[in-house]
Amino acid sequence: MSPTPNSLPHSAFDTGVLPRHQQFSAWREAVSVIFDTQTAESRDAGFGTA
Structure with a gap:
């Protein structure tokens, strides 16, 4: 998770x-x-999450 200027923190999860x-x-x-x-x-x- 790497924030960019003016963005909310987030994460990615891939079940693939x-x-x-x-x-x-x-x-x-x-x-x-x-x-x-x-x-x-x-x-x-x-179950795909992407």
């Missing part, structure tokens, strides 16, 4: 480097401190 069956759970763990990420659907088929 993980096996498809781990992508959603990795994303959910990363954002669960801010958002409720429960879902009724299975995400074993993959």
Whole structure:
């Protein structure tokens, strides 16, 4: 994370480097401190964040 002048701090998270069956759970763990990420659907088929 490297801020540029006049921009808000931010970070990037890419699940593309993980096996498809781990992508959603990795994303959910990363954002669960801010958002409720429960879902009724299975995400074993993959989950893109980019």
